[in-house]
Amino acid sequence: MWQLASGVFFGWSLGTNDAANVFGTAVASRMVRFWTAAVICSLGLILGAWLEGAAGIETYAALSSGQGSLHTAFLVCLVAAITVTGMTWLRLPVSATQAVVGGLLGVGAWTGNIQFSVLGKVAACWVGTPLGAMLIAVAVFFVLGQLLNRLHLNMFQYDFGMRLLLLLAGGYGSYALGANNVANATGPFVGPGMLDVQTACLLGGASIALGVLTFSRGVMMTVGGGLVKLDAFSALVVVVAEGITVHIYAVLGVPVSTSQAVVGAVLGIGLVKGIRTVNRKTLRSILLAWVSTPTVAFLMTWIAILILRQGGWM
Amino acid sequence: MGLFWKQEKEVRRLLEAYIAAVDASMGEFEKAILCFLEKGGCEEFRALDKTTHKNESRADDLRWEIEQMLYRRALLPESRDDLLSLLENYDHLPNLAENITFMLDTQRIEIPAAYRERFKRLMEANIQAYRHVCRAVELLLNDPGRVEEEVQPVDQFESASDGLERDLIIEIFRSDLPRADCIQLRDVIQRMGDISDTAEKLARRLDILSLKKRI
Numbered sequence: 387m388w389q390l391a392s393g394v395f396f397g398w399s400l401g402t403n404d405a406a407n408v409f410g411t412a413v414a415s416r417m418v419r420f421w422t423a424a425v426i427c428s429l430g431l432i433l434g435a436w437l438e439g440a441a442g443i444e445t446y447a448a449l450s451s452g453q454g455s456l457h458t459a460f461l462v463c464l465v466a467a468i469t470v471t472g473m474t475w476l477r478l479p480v481s482a483t484q485a486v487v488g489g490l491l492g493v494g495a496w497t498g499n500i501q502f503s504v505l506g507k508v509a510a511c512w513v514g515t516p517l518g519a520m521l522i523a524v525a526v527f528f529v530l531g532q533l534l535n536r537l538h539l540n541m542f543q544y545d546f547g548m549r550l551l552l553l554l555a556g557g558y559g560s561y562a563l564g565a566n567n568v569a570n571a572t573g574p575f576v577g578p579g580m581l582d583v584q585t586a587c588l589l590g591g592a593s594i595a596l597g598v599l600t601f602s603r604g605v606m607m608t609v610g611g612g613l614v615k616l617d618a619f620s621a622l623v624v625v626v627a628e629g630i631t632v633h634i635y636a637v638l639g640v641p642v643s644t645s646q647a648v649v650g651a652v653l654g655i656g657l658v659k660g661i662r663t664v665n666r667k668t669l670r671s672i673l674l675a676w677v678s679t680p681t682v683a684f685l686m687t688w689i690a691i692l693i694l695r696q697g698g699w700m
Numbered sequence: 701m702g703l704f705w706k707q708e709k710e711v712r713r714l715l716e717a718y719i720a721a722v723d724a725s726m727g728e729f730e731k732a733i734l735c736f737l738e739k740g741g742c743e744e745f746r747a748l749d750k751t752t753h754k755n756e757s758r759a760d761d762l763r764w765e766i767e768q769m770l771y772r773r774a775l776l777p778e779s780r781d782d783l784l785s786l787l788e789n790y791d792h793l794p795n796l797a798e799n800i801t802f803m804l805d806t807q808r809i810e811i812p813a814a815y816r817e818r819f820k821r822l823m824e825a826n827i828q829a830y831r832h833v834c835r836a837v838e839l840l841l842n843d844p845g846r847v848e849e850e851v852q853p854v855d856q857f858e859s860a861s862d863g864l865e866r867d868l869i870i871e872i873f874r875s876d877l878p879r880a881d882c883i884q885l886r887d888v889i890q891r892m893g894d895i896s897d898t899a900e901k902l903a904r905r906l907d908i909l910s911l912k913k914r915i
Contacts, residue, residue, distance in 0.1 A: 415777045416777060417776050417777065527915075530915075531915030532915075534915055535914055535915055538843070538844075538845050539844075539913070540840075540841055540842050540843065540844055541775075541779055541783075541840065541841055541844065541913070542708045542709075542711075542712055542775075542841070544779075544913055545708060545775050545776050545779050546705055546708055548776060549776065617778050618776045618777075618778060619915055
């Protein structure tokens with residue numbers, strides 16, 4: 387049972403970081419209060435994980451099929467958590483999903499059982515995340531923009547409507563985040579049979595929600611403030627596009643990076659408005675994250691297993 | 701959500717009260733100038749000067765209350781910034797009005813009969829420019845699609861005011877009036893013209909603000 391601690395810890399750290407991708411802009415710019423955002427985000431996360439988190443968990447179970455034990459699941463989650471924390475501390479771009487997949491591949495390299503077909507699907511979706519979010523953002527911008535223009539709202543009605551929509555979109559984004567990312571926290575424990583899919587969904591969702599409630603305020607303020615300054619409508623489009631993108635991948639059963647979906651959506655806003663919303667450095671960071679995060683997690687898991695085997699602990 | 705709506709309703713109520721206070725101040729200013737042109741610095745003029753000042757002070761207090769509410773997170777940041785900058789500029793209008801009546805009273809200025817009619821027209825052009833801006837602000841809060849209707853005439857009144865202002869100053873300095881009187885009159889005329897200049901700047905800002913909400 388103690389092995390689960392690493393999964394819960396990883397879920398918690400996911401919650402502290404990824405809630406910022408949903409509510410960061412709104413909270414940092416004071417469009418929405420932190421506690422309102424945190425409660426809606428937590429409820430959305432748990433609901434998303436519970437109702438639609440199974441597909442991603444099954445993907446991880448397939449990726450690690452035949453190689454899982456509780457120790458390796460513990461190791462994968464621990465390495466992923468260390469990779470995410472370490473790379474964040476070093477200010478290097480990082481994706482929790484890619485860290486978990488790197489860890490699972492590290493285990494697969496030892497057992498000689500890497501599911502390349504599943505891996506190919508996962509990697510293709512990583513590339514598709516920012517691209518998909520960008521296209522969806524463009525579409526949402528035009529559709530929602532036309533609808534709002536037709537309503538002829540005054541300043542007060544616009545403000546009220548925008549805040550309401552930001553909360554609803556944030557709730558949906560949190561739902562999609564829970565459905566998509568719950569697999570990262572407790573997915574590796576399903577393969578070895580420690581948890582059934584439904585329990586993994588609930589436990590993972592709850593641990594991510596705990597991270598949101600206890601420690602996400604600082605990250606929300608930093609990430610929200612660090613992103614390009616968006617007006618309320620553009621912020622709404624980004625959250626909706628990110629939610630739709632991540633939700634699609636949740637249905638497909640592929641955990642993806644919400645940070646990369648946000649950057650893709652912000653790029654889409656830039657495309658529509660004819661302005662540069664994301665600089666080259668950020669784009670380079672995404673490309674670097676695709677390579678560096680799974681590589682670091684892969685190497686760390688591989689070395690950890692090597693040490694454990696040499697010491698006769700595994 | 702109820703809290704958002706409550707705060708926004710309160711900002712709206714305060715804004716309407718602020719606009720009414722500014723309007724009362726400008727109304728009293730108009731009466732004060734007409735009285736001054738007809739009767740000079742009499743008691744009636746002084747009473748109207750006082751009420752102009754009183755309404756301007758009331759508008760100042762309301763503006764402060766609105767700013768406090770806005771800094772306490774009412775409205776979205778972009779609307780908050782727009783409103784704060786709008787209030788800052790709008791507030792120049794009653795300040796100018798109060799300043800003019802104060803100048804006329806304390807400096808014991810006399811407007812020679814030859815210039816009174818044109819001075820009256822100058823005041824009317826400036827008051828008209830203000831009235832259109834006032835309606836444009838009300839439309840921004842209620843029906844932003846129609847702001848442009850009220851913004852366009854402001855430019856005409858500002859141009860008319862500019863012409864009158866120039867002609868009056870040139871004529872005054874060509875007259876036999878003592879140089880000190882000319883300078884005093886020039887200051888009052890320029891201050892009066894500042895009302896339509898401010899109104900024009902506000903009108904352009906209001907036009908942009910109404911367009912900003914279109915996506």
